[in-house]
Amino acid sequence: MKGGAFFENIRMSLRSIAANAVRSFLTALGVMIGTGAVIAMLALGAGAQKSVEASLQSLGSNLLLVYSGQPRGGSLVRRSTTNIVPTLSAEDLEAVRNLGPHLVELAAPESSSGGQAKFAAVNMPVTIVGTGIRYPEIRNVHPILGSFFTEQEADSRKTSVVIGHQVYQELFGGAGDPVGQKIRLNGLGYRVAGVMEPKGSSVTDSSVFIPISTFQRYVSGNPKYALINVRAASAGIMRQAQGAIEKEILRLHRLPNLDAADFYVANQLDLLDTLQGVAGTFTLLLGGIAAISLLVGGIGIMNIMLVSVTERTREIGVRMALGAKSGDIIAQFMTEAIILSVAGGLIGIALGFGASWAFSRFGGLASQVTPLSVALSFGFSVLIGLFFGGYPAYIASRMDPIQALRYE
Amino acid sequence: MIGVTNLSRHYRMGPTTVKALDSVTFGIQSGEFVAIVGPSGSGKTTLMNILGCLDSPTGGSYILAGEETASLTSDKRAEIRGRRIGFVFQNFNLLPRENSLENVELPMIYQGIPSRVRKERARDMLRKVGLEGRERHVPSELSGGQRQRVAIARALAGDPAIILADEPTGALDTRTGGEIMELFHSLNRDGTTLILVTHDPLIARRARRVIQIQDGKILADVPSGEWTP
Numbered sequence: 001m002k003g004g005a006f007f008e009n010i011r012m013s014l015r016s017i018a019a020n021a022v023r024s025f026l027t028a029l030g031v032m033i034g035t036g037a038v039i040a041m042l043a044l045g046a047g048a049q050k051s052v053e054a055s056l057q058s059l060g061s062n063l064l065l066v067y068s069g070q071p072r073g074g075s076l077v078r079r080s081t082t083n084i085v086p087t088l089s090a091e092d093l094e095a096v097r098n099l100g101p102h103l104v105e106l107a108a109p110e111s112s113s114g115g116q117a118k119f120a121a122v123n124m125p126v127t128i129v130g131t132g133i134r135y136p137e138i139r140n141v142h143p144i145l146g147s148f149f150t151e152q153e154a155d156s157r158k159t160s161v162v163i164g165h166q167v168y169q170e171l172f173g174g175a176g177d178p179v180g181q182k183i184r185l186n187g188l189g190y191r192v193a194g195v196m197e198p199k200g201s202s203v204t205d206s207s208v209f210i211p212i213s214t215f216q217r218y219v220s221g222n223p224k225y226a227l228i229n230v231r232a233a234s235a236g237i238m239r240q241a242q243g244a245i246e247k248e249i250l251r252l253h254r255l256p257n258l259d260a261a262d263f264y265v266a267n268q269l270d271l272l273d274t275l276q277g278v279a280g281t282f283t284l285l286l287g288g289i290a291a292i293s294l295l296v297g298g299i300g301i302m303n304i305m306l307v308s309v310t311e312r313t314r315e316i317g318v319r320m321a322l323g324a325k326s327g328d329i330i331a332q333f334m335t336e337a338i339i340l341s342v343a344g345g346l347i348g349i350a351l352g353f354g355a356s357w358a359f360s361r362f363g364g365l366a367s368q369v370t371p372l373s374v375a376l377s378f379g380f381s382v383l384i385g386l387f388f389g390g391y392p393a394y395i396a397s398r399m400d401p402i403q404a405l406r407y408e
Numbered sequence: 409m410i411g412v413t414n415l416s417r418h419y420r421m422g423p424t425t426v427k428a429l430d431s432v433t434f435g436i437q438s439g440e441f442v443a444i445v446g447p448s449g450s451g452k453t454t455l456m457n458i459l460g461c462l463d464s465p466t467g468g469s470y471i472l473a474g475e476e477t478a479s480l481t482s483d484k485r486a487e488i489r490g491r492r493i494g495f496v497f498q499n500f501n502l503l504p505r506e507n508s509l510e511n512v513e514l515p516m517i518y519q520g521i522p523s524r525v526r527k528e529r530a531r532d533m534l535r536k537v538g539l540e541g542r543e544r545h546v547p548s549e550l551s552g553g554q555r556q557r558v559a560i561a562r563a564l565a566g567d568p569a570i571i572l573a574d575e576p577t578g579a580l581d582t583r584t585g586g587e588i589m590e591l592f593h594s595l596n597r598d599g600t601t602l603i604l605v606t607h608d609p610l611i612a613r614r615a616r617r618v619i620q621i622q623d624g625k626i627l628a629d630v631p632s633g634e635w636t637p
Contacts, residue, residue, distance in 0.1 A: 005517055007523075015506075019505055314501065315503055317501075318503065319514070320486060320489075321460070321489060321495050321501075322489070322490060322514050322515040322518060322562070322566070323486055323487065323490015323491070323519060323566065324518050325483045325486040325487065326483060326486075402457055402463060405462075
């Protein structure tokens with residue numbers, strides 16, 4: 001194609017698009033919706049991935065969970081420790097702590113059991129969690145009223161309790177300061193030492209926390225722990241810390257290897273991998289469906305371009321008679337198809353941003369438009385113009401000028 | 409300007425071969441005004457398509473402005489059409505959405521002539537055919553005669569070796585047709601080589617030389633004054 005003809009093609013394409021404004025709009029609409037859908041769906045996926053990371057961070061950073069029992073598939077975010085037969089001893093906990101500050105920063109035991117909490121005339125089912133004083137730091141959940149129980153209280157089997165936020169809501173109506181009040185857990189009286197911040201997870205919010213020594217004495221009667229919460233010294237040594245913990249407990253339990261172990265270590269990194277894998281699949285699925293709609297939009301362009309080529313057979317014949325080569329004809333129709341798909345793509349990008357905004361504003365979904373998805377879907381819409389405009393343009397360029405001139 | 413030697417165009421229709429053109433030979437000099445005349449089915453349209461490089465002959469030779477065109481690719485033929493031939497059609501074949509100026513520019517676009525030169529030349533051509541002031545009119549705003557003048561301006565715009573007019577007065581009333589013939593004569597006096605294809609003996613007689621075609625063969629090739637249909 002010669003230089004001047006490029007702008008001529010754009011001018012003539014715009015004129016032809018304007019002459020069939022409604023039809024052109026409907027044609028581009030397919031690409032608009034497709035591009036918009038790709039951007040919105042990938043935004044949803046990216047948002048999901050972000051919120052997975054955020055919620056994992058909210059569990060506590062550099063978290064390793066040493067569970068009693070055989071490994072279970074998935075090792076999900078927070079398994080209830082209520083139904084686990086505890087196999088971890090105070091000796092194990094001590095050994096984990098003794099791995100040293102370069103591996104293990106903090107460790108806290110945990111066991112739990114279902115129970116009933118009662119204040120005045122109000123009753124509610126709760127999870128009674130027995131744990132150590134480091135629990136709030138490791139699990140990144142802190143008291144908003146009062147304080148967590150102290151080392152003294154923990155050691156002396158004091159009947160102090162820190163209540164979850166939902167328990168606070170139900171027993172105390174969510175108002176006033178309950179610190180110092182007495183509540184009953186399974187009939188036994190406890191002094192409320194603090195109220196935990198709301199975590200949005202029903203497990204934490206509907207739990208009550210008591211010292212592990214008190215739990216062992218009054219609730220379970222079992223000297224072993226269901227779980228040891230560990231905060232590794234840094235993100236970089238989590239696998240190393242996991243290995244050291246496994247080796248140490250295997251030795252203490254006199255076990256040959258992990259296949260025979262009565263405990264297992266869940267690593268936050270594994271959780272992150274798993275959940276991000278899920279979010280990734282989700283993104284791929286949504287994006288794939290959206291890409292199909294973009295493809296359908298492209299087929300719409302091809303359909304209309306074929307109609308347009310047939311309608312303009314005479315025009316093509318005239319152009320050929322006046323010296324247009326097949327390349328000139330191809331360029332003319334491709335220009336038109338690409339203008340349609342690019343215009344559709346640009347409007348679609350705006351639609352995608354709008355949809356993503358609406359998802360987070362009205363749907364309460366985490367949604368974030370990524371630059372990559374914009375580039376990707378825009379590039380795709382250009383390619384669709386090239387690909388689906390190509391066939392009609394080729395058909396036009398292969399016409400016999402004698403036949404085309406005679407076409408009525 | 410044109411040298412046609414033993415030119416044939418055969419079509420295969422199943423088992424039989426139709427000889428639309430059967431070994432035709434003639435020459436046309438620069439500056440001539442020739443009418444090719446014959447009834448429908450005589451082969452004149454086939455001859456026009458080949459002279460216009462829209463079609464290729466199956467045999468023989470066709471030399472246009474010193475160039476053999478008998479066996480060229482379709483792109484090469486398109487290039488020769490753009491450079492050497494100006495078409496005028498019975499039904500004008502203007503692009504309906506483009507105004508007069510843009511229609512006249514069209515062949516020059518495909519020759520890669522820059523926009524400014526194109527516009528200037530298109531204006532000149534419109535003036536030449538008597539349409540000054542009609543540059544911005546689209547075809548639907550023009551009369552039949554005016555449309556044909558735009559088409560003639562377009563044919564002239566590419567500075568072709570020959571103008572090939574196919575029944576140029578066929579869609580016009582007698583008076584307007586006469587005006588178009590006048591325009592052709594005036595262009596011819598200025599040196600334009602014209603080939604007019606028609607079935608109408610009265611129109612053919614107004615050219616300076618008549619080539620009469622029948623059954624794919626030349627029946628007569630004489631100055632129009634000596635021609636009796």
